[in-house]
Amino acid sequence: MTGSSRPGDFDAVRKSVIDLLKQPEYDDGSAGPVLVRLAWHSAGTYDAETDTGGSNGAGMRYESEGGDPANAGLQHARLFLEPVKRQHPWITYADLWTLAGVTAIQAMGGPEIPWFPGRTDYVDDSKLPPRGRLPDAAQGSDHIRHIFYRMGFNDREIVALSGAHNLGRCHTANSGFEGKWVNNPTRFSNQYFRLLISEEWKEKTLPDSGIVQFAAVDPITEEELMMLPTDMALIHDQEFLQWVKVYAQDKNLFFEDFAKVFSKLMELGITRDAQGKITNSDNEKGGYIS
Ligand code: HIF
The missing domain is CATH 1.10.520.10 (Peroxidase; domain 1)
Known part of the structure; x- marks a missing residue:
């Protein structure tokens, strides 16, 4: 030290x-x-x-x-x-x-x-x-807007911020959700956005708690990855989706905005x-x- x-x-x-x-x-x-x-x-x-x-x-x-x-x-x-x-x-x-x-x-x-x-x-x-x-991760785009507009962010800023879920994981003991968003969760990148678009995310109910999240198998590592309902809201809402697409394609712009x-x-x-x-x-x- x-x-x-x-x-x-x-x-x-x-x-x-x-x-x-x-x-x-x-x-x-x-x-x-x-x-x-x-x-x-x-x-x-x-x-x-x-x-x-x-x-x-x-x-x-x-x-x-x-x-x-x-x-x-x-x-x-x-x-x-x-x-x-x-x-x-x-x-x-x-x-x-x-x-x-x-x-x-x-x-x-x-x-x-x-x-x-x-x-x-x-x-x-x-x-x-x-x-x-x-925010409550079980909710959708109305809730996300309610929370982040309250802080003074707009839609583009909300999506840019969301790229931080490229990092880390969910822990059953903390939030009830389980798993990581990307296969290298200690490396910051725009992979979260790329996976949101490229994978077919399927609803998954966790057996012990009944909590609902989304799952897909990483095509390269074959590991199971996850998304929260609030993450999925970014591709189900057209305003958010346009920025997800932009950041999935343009890592530099994502880094700048982030x-x-x-x-x-x-x-x-x-x-x-x-x-x-x-x-x-x-x-x-x-x-x-x-
Ligand atoms: Fe998270 N987030 N976040 N988050 N978050 C979790 C973990 C991390 C939301 C829910 C969760 C943001 C927005 C939202 C990080 C960073 C940011 C977990 C899992 C949940 C449930 C906690 C656990 O079980 O340990 C919701 C609903 C958000 C609004 C949409 C920010 C944008 C993405 C603002 C943000 O920066 C990070 C990093 C983690 C990983 C923590 C870890 O211990 O690995």
Whole structure:
């Protein structure tokens, strides 16, 4: 493990995150995917109308948000990051979780995602998001739009973001769903979009729980791959489908759009001045001050 760092040395933090990604005993051998999910769930509670939720404050450390069934499994991601926090105690959890997500994406072959520091770990009780803000994978395109329009995304941005399901897998113990979307789930690419279009996805009811997901056999590896009902909604909805087709054909455009939209996700609920300093959080109460 690399040594400690000066306050504000975010490159040193990135390096520590990269050092912990390889986890031979865990899932597909990488902590990367679950770190990406942590970053997204920390931010994805945002509601533009009431300006509540978002990554600032790292509210998932507390039961009301951390104990939301939608966040099951993310304790692994938070534990992976504890040694990094100990090594760089000056970084806030809110910055660490989002920085770890973007660092992991790039280290797994994805684009460089613009990331900006300054989040605090101060939780403003009046801004705590209620449970139920994160998406329900059993639903369709109306629900997806309801959730992501609430955060301020449009259809193209929703499809671009969805490409993150190229990473990682579902775990029965966390969500009830089981399996991975692509055969190399620790490598970021546009394969998720290609498979959505090329394979014939068949409904599959999981025997023990009765949960419904979709399955296809990978033509090359002959492994079974999966899609969630919400993933399938992207090819059943004509507006979404046109972007799935674009990204399946144009990896560069996908990477470009993904970098922008994931960066936007990480910034939800954060307002900055011309110098990049966050203006809508209380730095006196636990923030990193340069
Ligand atoms: Fe996921 N997502 N996500 N997701 N997600 C799971 C896992 C990951 C949804 C449901 C699930 C996004 C959107 C949505 C990642 C990243 C992103 C799981 C499985 C479910 C059920 C959890 C488990 O069982 O461990 C739904 C309904 C979404 C709205 C459509 C984002 C765009 C794709 C925003 C996003 O970035 C990642 C990475 C994982 C893999 C985690 C792992 O532990 O491997």
